[in-house]
Amino acid sequence: MELRHLRYFAAVAETCHFGQAAAQLHVAQPALSYAIRQLENELDVTLFTRTTRQVALTPAGEYLKGESERILAGVDDAVDGVRRIAAGRSGLVRLGLTGIAAFSHLPRIARMVKRELPDVDLQIQSDMLTPVQCEGLRTMAIDLGVLRPPVVGEEIDMRTIDIEPMVLAVSVDHRLAVEPVVSMDDLRNEMFVMYDSRDSAVNDAAIRSCHRAGFVPRRAHEAPGTAVLLALVAAGLGVAVLPASVRSLPLDGLVIRDLVDGGTVELALAWRAGQDNPVVQSVADAIAAAFAGAYLGDHP
Structure with missing residues (x-):
């Protein structure tokens, strides 16, 4: 079953009129009628009863109408979610912080992320010393770290935020x-x-x-x-x-x-060198904005 056929069926089921559904879908009516016949042949059922005066759903068509609404809504939600993640507007970001920063700086960070990125979930790991955060960044146990420079080891980039x-x-x-x-x-x-x-x-x-x-x-x-x-x-x-x-x-x-x-x-924001997760980038930008006026370096 093609998604296109399901959308065509949903339009006809909603209007019970092939002409109106075709106009709504911006397709020719014969093409729409042919697609519905293909769907009925594939399912081996009759979805509509057709007369010269009206089109009506069969019991099988009524059932498929409800299911198609649920399926298409799920598809639309999935498309929207994928686009939000690709745009860095949705997803999970794991953030590590030193002991004091969890009390002094986390509230401002959390407020900014909630305001600018309401669909992003922050997973907080607190009281992490700088070496532990650096190892966590390298092993991908955390995505961002708020730590005290200097960083320990290689493959870690950072910018000072305070x-x-x-x-x-x-x-x-x-x-x-x-x-x-x-x-x-x-x-x-x-x-x-x-x-x-x-x-x-x-x-x-x-x-x-x-x-x-x-x-x-x-x-x-x-x-x-x-x-x-x-x-x-x-x-x-x-x-x-x-x-x-x-x-x-x-x-x-x-x-x-x-x-x-x-x-x-110093207090710095750190990330794994070469990271390309757009959600992590968005949170990093939000943290930078939360401490605007401090000493900010290059973007991750």
Whole structure:
């Protein structure tokens, strides 16, 4: 059964008039009549009773009318869906984020994608360190990553979407909690809480700030993630130098203070080099738009 024959049948079934159906379909009436006879011969049934005065559906024709409406609607939906996917307007995009970015940057990303690409589903994987995201991009476990440069390994492209100042996190009863602004030199004799990963870009940025101030930070504790790290700081077990977006994670007993010389750390959007999925491209563009005015590079 050809799809064309089914559309011809549906038009005649709707109008019960070959002339009107032919005009609606922009085909000659004899060609339409011939197509319906071909369909009836293929199915070995009579779909219409025809007289000089009227055309009516047989019981078999009534059944096929309902089925043809369902089938043709499904075909139209499929065509529309394929076109949306090809245009980057529909589909699934798996997005990885670092721990802090999941709280500070994800809300803006999700709002922009929902507004600009309502038929795109975001699958979020959070609290992923940069090396894990890079491996996920290479193995196609994720499509886009929001991470802290530099990227690890090859075949990963990126563009910076934000540059954040580093700030100080201390417990509410710490001596520096009352100071509105702190310098790195004030931390010379402090014990630090840091991430336990050797590849932490946040650790690296904090250590560079300490080195510029002329000292090496002393690690009191190491944490597997941001929530544990902040809890240790709030408990008074050390201080931490973190990106300013940590302010989006309020915690009882924790105080955030500006650092005059704490340096900065980047946040970047990363993707697998050579990726050509139009839906991924559309989401990448939406994320770029969400952070318009930041430091944007080439398109994926």
